[in-house]
Each structure stands twice: as C-alpha cells, then as structure tokens.
Amino acid sequence: MDKQALYVIKVGGNVIDHEALLSTFLKNIAAIKGHVILVHGGGKIATRLGDKLGIASKYVDGRRITDADTIDLVTMVYGGLVNKKIVASLQANHCNAIGLCGADGNIIPATKRPVKTIDYGFVGDIQTSAINTAPLISMINGGLTPVFAPLTHDGNGQILNTNADTIASSLAIALAAIYEVRLVFCFEKKGVLRDANDDNTVINKINRSIYQQLLDEKALFDGIIPKLDNAFAAIDNGVKEVLIGHADDVLQNTTADVAGTLIY
Numbered sequence: 001m002d003k004q005a006l007y008v009i010k011v012g013g014n015v016i017d018h019e020a021l022l023s024t025f026l027k028n029i030a031a032i033k034g035h036v037i038l039v040h041g042g043g044k045i046a047t048r049l050g051d052k053l054g055i056a057s058k059y060v061d062g063r064r065i066t067d068a069d070t071i072d073l074v075t076m077v078y079g080g081l082v083n084k085k086i087v088a089s090l091q092a093n094h095c096n097a098i099g100l101c102g103a104d105g106n107i108i109p110a111t112k113r114p115v116k117t118i119d120y121g122f123v124g125d126i127q128t129s130a131i132n133t134a135p136l137i138s139m140i141n142g143g144l145t146p147v148f149a150p151l152t153h154d155g156n157g158q159i160l161n162t163n164a165d166t167i168a169s170s171l172a173i174a175l176a177a178i179y180e181v182r183l184v185f186c187f188e189k190k191g192v193l194r195d196a197n198d199d200n201t202v203i204n205k206i207n208r209s210i211y212q213q214l215l216d217e218k219a220l221f222d223g224i225i226p227k228l229d230n231a232f233a234a235i236d237n238g239v240k241e242v243l244i245g246h247a248d249d250v251l252q253n254t255t256a257d258v259a260g261t262l263i264y
C-alpha cells in the first residue's frame, strides 16, 4: 500500500513574533489537506522576555547556552505561552491541534549535550532512533495535529532545550518509515537567498555541492547554516522532500508547485 503523505512543518521565531504573519500562517496550516505536524521555535520571544526578567541570552553556533534560569524561562515561553497560543489559534481555525513537548508521551527523549570546549547547559541532543513514534502515529491517524514546542527531556525529570529545526528534522526522519514525509521550514524570507537581504534572489534547488559553494562564497550566515544541515540530515535519512520557504507560501509548499528552495 502507498504511504500516506505527512507534512512536518517548522515555523521560526521571526514569524511567531509577528502577529499578522503568524495569524495568516496558522489559517493556512488549518487549511492543509492531509496529515500535519507543526514544530515551532520562539527564540526571539524567549530572548525578549528573558531580558525583561534579567536573564541574558547567549548563543554559541546558533545554540542557546541554557543555564538553570534559562531552562525555566524557555520551558515557560516555548511550552507555555507560544505553544498554547498556537494551539488555541489553530482551534479557532477548526484545526484539532494538540500541544506537546518532547516529554509528552515520551515522544522525544534526549541526552544532555556533553561538555567539550563549550558547556551548553540544559541543551538536549536527539538520537532519532530513540523517538517514540507510536503515540504520534495514533494522534495523527486519529485526526489530531500535534504542535511541538522545542523542548525534550532526559528521562530523569530534566527538561532540555533543543533547537526547533533539529526537532522537526528528527521527527521527519523518525516518521519516514511510516509516511511519505515532506519537511517544510517556514521563515520570513522567500527561501535560501544568494543575497540574504534580497528576496528576489531565491535559489530554487540546493544539493551538497551547491551548499559548499555558497559557504565558500560566504553567502550563508547565522541560522540558515544549521537549518541546511538539518535539511540534508533529513534527505540523507529517508525524508522524501525538504523545502525552505516563506511562511506565507506554506499552503503552496504542500502542493507539487512549490515556492522557495528545494533541498535534494
């Protein structure tokens, strides 16, 4: 029997932080025909609320250094504020969303990142083979739309902070045996751009050699690099298609006529 399609969709902090963009995006998510898992970030909001609370944010290689105060902050922001607002908004659009983090149903166990030169604190690394897909599959097949906050757990009661792109690609890989998975990264740009400030310079397709070329040309910086690494990890591990595009194009990116950047 042919596998059913599943869209694993990730939305980032710049969209979540923009009321109008987020509202349109969630309307579109609710309109998608077929199975969807939504993974959200929210780094920008956590940074802003942290500043108000006197918890300064520090990133190394795109990953937040997560000390004891910071893990409490991100648990509140990602697992509470952002996750519940998204779920309520999807419900208002008649999409039967259910809010989760990696600890719920033990779906995403993780290991605290070992200290090498950098101590990332309470940051979790995922082993894709450890993901428990059974509760997710029953939710999806039961008509629910799981909405994941970027939090995992160590199995001993400790919540861990895990990058949302990594959660999305790990879930996509874990579910690729069951579904035909398309992973869609949604952000505030039209795709991977030749010139990061010009939305008219979308690169339609990127393979590993083009990726290396773009790195050599210094056309890529900041979060787009780990996003592409997660995209290639997905493609290398059974995910059928990976797209990087604008949040406004999410509906189009669940069709054959895609907008943005295709990773192949």
Ligand SMILES: Nc1ncnc2c1ncn2[C@@H]1O[C@H](COP(=O)(O)OP(=O)(O)O)[C@@H](O)[C@H]1O
Pocket: 011, 012, 013, 014, 041, 043, 165, 186, 187, 188, 189, 191, 192, 193, 194, 195, 196, 219, 220, 221, 222, 223, 224, 225, 227
């Ligand atoms: N060539 C590029 N094309 C697109 N974005 C780029 C490029 N180079 C750097 N970037 C930056 O990468 C960011 C996307 O990564 P990130 O901030 O982690 O997004 P998100 O929070 O949505 O996951 C963009 O907002 C942009 O500033």
Ligand SMILES: CC(=O)N[C@@H](CCC(=O)OP(=O)(O)O)C(=O)O
Pocket: 011, 012, 013, 014, 040, 041, 042, 043, 044, 046, 062, 063, 064, 074, 123, 124, 150, 161, 162, 163, 164, 165
């Ligand atoms: C460990 C780590 O860095 N976790 C991320 C999780 C949030 C995230 O990924 O948010 P965006 O998708 O909006 O960037 C963080 O705290 O920033």
